[in-house]
Amino acid sequence: MADTNDLVLERLLDAPRELVWEALTTPEHLKKWWAPRPYQTPEVEVDFRPGGVFRLRMTGPDGFDTGTGGAGCVLEVVAQEKLVWTSALGPGFRPVASIEDCGGFPFTAIMSLEDAGGGKTRYKAVAMHRNEADRETHAKMGFHEGWGTCADQLGEVAASLKENV
């Protein structure tokens, strides 16, 4: 369901669904694509089950650093189909201590995969916000460019796994 509080990004990735899922859910691979280059993801702490921790530390050449706090929470995991997580809750489903802990605005992300034929995968990411103001804030922070770059990187990492199959 599209909603005016959502931001939506879609990409056709040149890798089959099982490899995109692998790239999406393996810490070592997440480090390679989670942050839009030249930003980096030096730390990944994820537990892909409902209530599991979802924390990815991002750093940038300009001194940008999301730090070691601000853990989110995994909400739903359907292998090779859907991954849902939120910054509104922390590990174990506990509400986060403050809005600052979720980067100024809480949101829930639904990342889904669909077979697109010919060994390709349709990747869709939906960021659901509390209201239009938060959606606008996220959009102005560069959601489409940032998440788009990351999606391209996700596709590259997934494609690179083909040789190892």
Added chain:
Amino acid sequence: MADTNDLVLERLLDAPRELVWEALTTPEHLKKWWAPRPYQTPEVEVDFRPGGVFRLRMTGPDGFDTGTGGAGCVLEVVAQEKLVWTSALGPGFRPVASIEDCGGFPFTAIMSLEDAGGGKTRYKAVAMHRNEADRETHAKMGFHEGWGTCADQLGEVAASLKENV
């Protein structure tokens, strides 16, 4: 895991686990026990799967009325074992529009059942808050008395189902 931000309530209920679960997850039964008498639960809208709506309207003889808004979200459902829901997210896992929408403070509840032998069930409810201040607010609102009364009512409703087995 106990946490200083949690409120915990335990009750030994005189009914087997499958009947307590039935009383816990059936809208018609929820209406009978969800609100501490003389408060009532005239409307129940629940969908017991991850991301499902969790909205129970409570009214009281003093004009108290939680209204028709403020829907929470079901997070985890393990039949006859565990039900987890939160007021920090709405249906579909979307973060709630404002703190007011979750009664002044968001929290996540874990309601769990355990066989206690002799046809009895140990019921445990944990309310997890953002911080100690929210926990205190919830405690002063009468958490232990209110949730305790509801737990007793839950036990009564579950016990009343024995005859129908």
